Amino acid sequence: MNRIKIEFAYDGEKFYGFQSLPDKRTVQNELEKALTKLLGEDIKIVASGRTDAGVSALKQVAHFDTNSSIIATNICFAVNKLLPKDIQVFSSKKVSDNFHARFSAKLKVYKYLVYNSVHLNPVYEKSMLQVSKKLDLEKMKIATRFLIGKHDFSAFASKDDERKNCIRDLKNIEIYENNGIFEFILTGNAFLYNMVRIIVGTLIDVGVGNIDPKKVDNILKSKERKFAGKLVSAHALTLVDVKY
């Protein structure tokens, strides 16, 4: 038996999210179907984590076990021919049996894109969220200071998240602005359900002046979802990297 690690990218637009669901087009379903066909045995993958419906990935990681004798590094080329164009595997290699795509993951990096303009932009709209009110970069940066670090992020998780332990280590939030486009880069050991999108939604509320930057500390400590900002659209979010 060989354990194989794959790295892959997908455009989230036409999937019902990542996780296997009966009769739905999910990333996991499509990957398992193609790998099963290629390797001639029933393949189940374990990914670094789920992504919400509509979220894309420039680099997502998974592992699976196989008895097939196919050369591991060839799997990516062979399986891509069986995959739809909106998921493609760009790396495959044999790893030790200790490697676990989820438990071995040390860091995840997400990117959220916002364009700040009173007008819709047909080019940006496909991959960014439009915010009409002027965003104040400095205020948003002040707010990030309260969020960075090891905290209970209950206030920034969907109520549907049933995990009891909501402590996560948010290593960094960077915000860059260029010609009205704001790039939010969040790096953490793991994220709760909807956590990236609720944090960005809260930072946007700070940026447009609806929330005082210092209040973000209170929101965090309240552990109450209702005090944080809104859940922003998934289409502007991309999983950029998973580090081991």
Place this chain on the structure above:
Amino acid sequence: MNRIKIEFAYDGEKFYGFQSLPDKRTVQNELEKALTKLLGEDIKIVASGRTDAGVSALKQVAHFDTNSSIIATNICFAVNKLLPKDIQVFSSKKVSDNFHARFSAKLKVYKYLVYNSVHLNPVYEKSMLQVSKKLDLEKMKIATRFLIGKHDFSAFASKDDERKNCIRDLKNIEIYENNGIFEFILTGNAFLYNMVRIIVGTLIDVGVGNIDPKKVDNILKSKERKFAGKLVSAHALTLVDVKY
């Protein structure tokens, strides 16, 4: 009568190009239809130039004349409600009768995006061209030196271009690389039909080693389309700016 200058953006994907064509969905048709409806008179626009089918614009410029008494700066907000989401006007203002969107234009800036990878990438694919063979940035930069300047660009124009004068002033070509993504920025006073895409196609041929960088000078001087590289896909090209 007032002359109005509008600045607008469009996603080229679902248009049969820019120019008015009977019974086709073109950018010009959609804009004229919406402006005609808004202003209650037959509006014809004059743009800075056409863009090929499939090409997007972050900033395209046009002018038109109207007898309407609507406040010029309000036109963009009002017309956007009548436009499809893939064209949106982001600025409208009254200009002098001497202003001409095409003849007054001094510079146009185009951006072409390439990702250099043996694998397709579902996220990048929507707005970039995939090139499998490794691109040599330095070789491409050497080739650009022969193209920058005032030249007869017949070798880099579609044979369908019927203009007799093929002399254009190509002010600059910049190429940036970042994590396998190559951004080609071309700035010129005007461009021939397909010129940007044939230049980028030729630079890619140089980058992958099919054409010696110094041969680009011979190609230019030959004035023969057949010696230049191939016409690359329109979907990765964006008109970024028009300067007056």
